[in-house]
Amino acid sequence: MPLLDVRDLVVEFPTRHGTLTAVDSVSFTVDKGERLGIVGESGAGKSVAAFAILNLLSRPGRIGGGSITFEGRDLTKLNRQQMRSVRGNRISMIFQDPMMTLNPVLTIGTQMVETLKAHRDISDAEAKRIAIARLGEVKIPSPENRMASYPHELSGGMRQRVVIAIALLTEPALIIADEPTTALDVTIQAEIMSLMLALCKTHGVGLILITHDLAVVSQVTQRVVVLYAGRVVETGQTARVVHDPVHPYTRGLLAALPGEGTPGARLNQIRGGMPSLNAIPEGCAFHPRCDFVQDRCRAAVPPLDDFDGHRVRCVRADDLIAGAAA
Amino acid sequence: MMGHAATTPTPDTATAPPLVEARGIVKHFDLGGHFLQRERPMVKALNDVSIAVRRGEAFCLVGESGCGKSTLARVIMGLLDPTEGEIHFDGTRIDALRHKARRPFHRRMQMIFQNPYASLNPRRTVQQTLEEPVRFHFPALSDAEVKERVERVMVSVGNDPGWGQRYPHEFSGGQRQRISIARAMMVDPDLVVADEPISALDVSIQAQVLNVMMDTREKHDLTYLFITHDLSVVRHFGSRVGVMYLGTLCELAETATLFARPRHPYTRILLSAIPRVSTEEMQPPGLPGEVPSAMNLPSGCVFHDRCPLANTRCSAEVPKALPQDDGALVACHAVEEGRG
Numbered sequence A: 001m002p003l004l005d006v007r008d009l010v011v012e013f014p015t016r017h018g019t020l021t022a023v024d025s026v027s028f029t030v031d032k033g034e035r036l037g038i039v040g041e042s043g044a045g046k047s048v049a050a051f052a053i054l055n056l057l058s059r060p061g062r063i064g065g066g067s068i069t070f071e072g073r074d075l076t077k078l079n080r081q082q083m084r085s086v087r088g089n090r091i092s093m094i095f096q097d098p099m100m101t102l103n104p105v106l107t108i109g110t111q112m113v114e115t116l117k118a119h120r121d122i123s124d125a126e127a128k129r130i131a132i133a134r135l136g137e138v139k140i141p142s143p144e145n146r147m148a149s150y151p152h153e154l155s156g157g158m159r160q161r162v163v164i165a166i167a168l169l170t171e172p173a174l175i176i177a178d179e180p181t182t183a184l185d186v187t188i189q190a191e192i193m194s195l196m197l198a199l200c201k202t203h204g205v206g207l208i209l210i211t212h213d214l215a216v217v218s219q220v221t222q223r224v225v226v227l228y229a230g231r232v233v234e235t236g237q238t239a240r241v242v243h244d245p246v247h248p249y250t251r252g253l254l255a256a257l258p259g260e261g262t263p264g265a266r267l268n269q270i271r272g273g274m275p276s277l278n279a280i281p282e283g284c285a286f287h288p289r290c291d292f293v294q295d296r297c298r299a300a301v302p303p304l305d306d307f308d309g310h311r312v313r314c315v316r317a318d319d320l321i322a323g324a325a326a
Numbered sequence B: 001m002m003g004h005a006a007t008t009p010t011p012d013t014a015t016a017p018p019l020v021e022a023r024g025i026v027k028h029f030d031l032g033g034h035f036l037q038r039e040r041p042m043v044k045a046l047n048d049v050s051i052a053v054r055r056g057e058a059f060c061l062v063g064e065s066g067c068g069k070s071t072l073a074r075v076i077m078g079l080l081d082p083t084e085g086e087i088h089f090d091g092t093r094i095d096a097l098r099h100k101a102r103r104p105f106h107r108r109m110q111m112i113f114q115n116p117y118a119s120l121n122p123r124r125t126v127q128q129t130l131e132e133p134v135r136f137h138f139p140a141l142s143d144a145e146v147k148e149r150v151e152r153v154m155v156s157v158g159n160d161p162g163w164g165q166r167y168p169h170e171f172s173g174g175q176r177q178r179i180s181i182a183r184a185m186m187v188d189p190d191l192v193v194a195d196e197p198i199s200a201l202d203v204s205i206q207a208q209v210l211n212v213m214m215d216t217r218e219k220h221d222l223t224y225l226f227i228t229h230d231l232s233v234v235r236h237f238g239s240r241v242g243v244m245y246l247g248t249l250c251e252l253a254e255t256a257t258l259f260a261r262p263r264h265p266y267t268r269i270l271l272s273a274i275p276r277v278s279t280e281e282m283q284p285p286g287l288p289g290e291v292p293s294a295m296n297l298p299s300g301c302v303f304h305d306r307c308p309l310a311n312t313r314c315s316a317e318v319p320k321a322l323p324q325d326d327g328a329l330v331a332c333h334a335v336e337e338g339r340g
Helices: A046-053 A080-086 A108-119 A124-137 A156-169 A186-203 A214-220 A238-243 A248-255 A295-299 A317-325 B069-077 B099-108 B126-137 B143-156 B161-165 B173-185 B203-220 B231-237 B255-260 B265-272 B312-316 B333-337
Strands: A004-015 A018-030 A035-039 A062-070 A091-094 A174-178 A206-211 A223-228 A231-237 A305-307 A310-312 B018-030 B042-054 B058-062 B084-089 B109-112 B191-195 B223-228 B240-245 B248-254
Touching: A004 A046, A018 A035, A018 A046, A018 A062, A018 A206, A018 A223, A018 A231, A035 A046, A035 A214, A046 A062, A046 A174, A046 A206, A091 A156, A108 A124, A108 A156, A124 A156, A156 A186, A174 A186, A186 A206, A186 A214, A186 B265, A206 A214, A214 A238, A223 A238, A223 A248, A231 A238, A231 A248, A248 B203, A305 A317, A310 A317, B018 B069, B018 B223, B042 B058, B042 B069, B042 B084, B042 B223, B042 B240, B042 B248, B058 B069, B058 B231, B069 B084, B069 B109, B069 B191, B069 B223, B099 B109, B099 B126, B109 B173, B126 B143, B126 B161, B126 B173, B143 B161, B143 B173, B143 B203, B173 B203, B203 B231, B223 B231, B231 B255, B240 B255, B240 B265, B248 B255, B248 B265, B312 B333
Parallel strands: A035 A206, A035 A223, A091 A174, A174 A206, B058 B223, B058 B240, B109 B191, B191 B223
Antiparallel strands: A004 A018, A004 A062, A223 A231, A231 A310, A305 A310, B018 B042, B018 B084, B240 B248
16 A cells, blocks of 8 residues: 555635636555655646645635545545644655745744654653754754754755754655755755655655656656646656656656757747646647647547556557657 | 757857956955944955956856856946956946946846846836837937837747737746847847846746747847856856856856866866756765855865865965866866866
8 A cells, every 4th residue: 555645636726717726636656665756847736736635725725526545544534633643743844945844033943842742742852852863864064053043044955954854853754845955056956855865765754756857856756747737647657757758748848958958959849838727728738839739639638548657648648659669 | 940950159259359358356245344343244246257258159157056146247237336357348348437438338238137027017018118228229219110129129039029018917937038038139239148047937938938049149149148057058058158156266168168077176066966867866966064155255265165175275375267278267276286
């Protein structure tokens, strides 16, 4: 049984102009200790899906259907009290902006001790000892002294390390990281991502890494889900998806990365932009931007076909995979 | 036509005279401080930086937050006055010119900013935004001529001229950035300084905007000074690259040379940290500590306290940018001495 099993998740936002569907029947699983990437551009629904798992959707957002089974319990059926025993305890979340997690008027130490005591019945001294050990693990220099620091006294990279230390405090089974290094410089990004990778391995923690960056996903995760306009368009082993992408959107995203092609050559661009939620095209949502569009693409949403564990939502998937094999 | 032939940087830019030159630029920001303090606190943003951007090239400045790349761009544009040093544009020293004398140079150098949500006036239509610089710099043009020019430039950067009557909020980030490019192109500049123009955009949209910038360069014989933290963009777009760290230039080279033979230890670490589409797991870059404060610069080489090759000379003596056999400039004692 997987650690987390999200099945046919629908997230809706009722508005005056009708109901917007931000996440449309999305399914994925995370095994114990597995690292999953969720990739997509702005508006693809990747953060909303993650927020739904922790029941953190802001109004009027709501789960419109599906189930989220974590450690044998359906999280959509838990009350607030029960949810609190999961959120921040069994599942931790890391946000893009560390200041979304850190309280600016409390010291790092206070915040860490509070977090621990909220979930466990332990003494202050014991909580402090665990907190210092965790700060050391995320390679914060002289962790004892840092316990007395306020968040503003730390750099962006250090703050994100503290957030990771807090996420690890309660020994969660799963960490959800939403663009954890997008705001950081490349050297710090490499530092933080390799640290997260190592910690997930040593603690056997599962990871959902939400990002727009396929390169980061390829170097950190084992499986990947590519979202477009709220639907899964391609999913499978990360190595297979990034090296032999099938869906025209995934192919387009990879081809658009500078640094892969000949310097100075025109970059492969995907025309147009992500549709807005109130105007998701009929049929395959990607069809207005696709170079290979056919009549049947406009008629109905293509199914997510399974090719030996590599699943693709495209009417041409058969031909494309056959073509790649030939 | 979407896919035309590759536009590799033309080789004659290698010998072209510099269009814009920054010589020995120092920029310190005085933080005021208390009158009893012996030393006034200063942010030493740029410390003796020199670059020369040749006509027709796409010169990239790279570095991480706080390295001074944007400050240098702003000093070159005249948005900040240098504490020391000179700016030369097309053979004329412009930093000491009075405002009015500098105006013709303002027309010839235009800027594109990172945030297309902040750089377009939300209360003006696109048409008004695009007309203003033309009317300012070409007061003799008639209304009809101004309108014709707006339309011509919009078409040339691949925008629908029908956008003119709409307001910025009606456009996506990528479209806004293409409007910013059009605005910069309105007055027929020689140099466009672009400060992280695609960093705020989605990947598929970044490619669109970069393509527009490359096309525009070719069509209008433009020179670019491109500021970015994204080395994969540099590799694709740049003819030469300057790598900055903490207010100094550590290495300057042809793009191909820099990527094939990075020499400065900081450049090497920076290149190794770029995420690639690869199944190799991400590794720590091997860069201990954090960037020191620009208020309290390390002695000698500013990189020495994080450098794997540093020795006592590095902490005592500021390295000079020395030319290498392939024309690269490297400011590093270890490279000079052949250590490591």
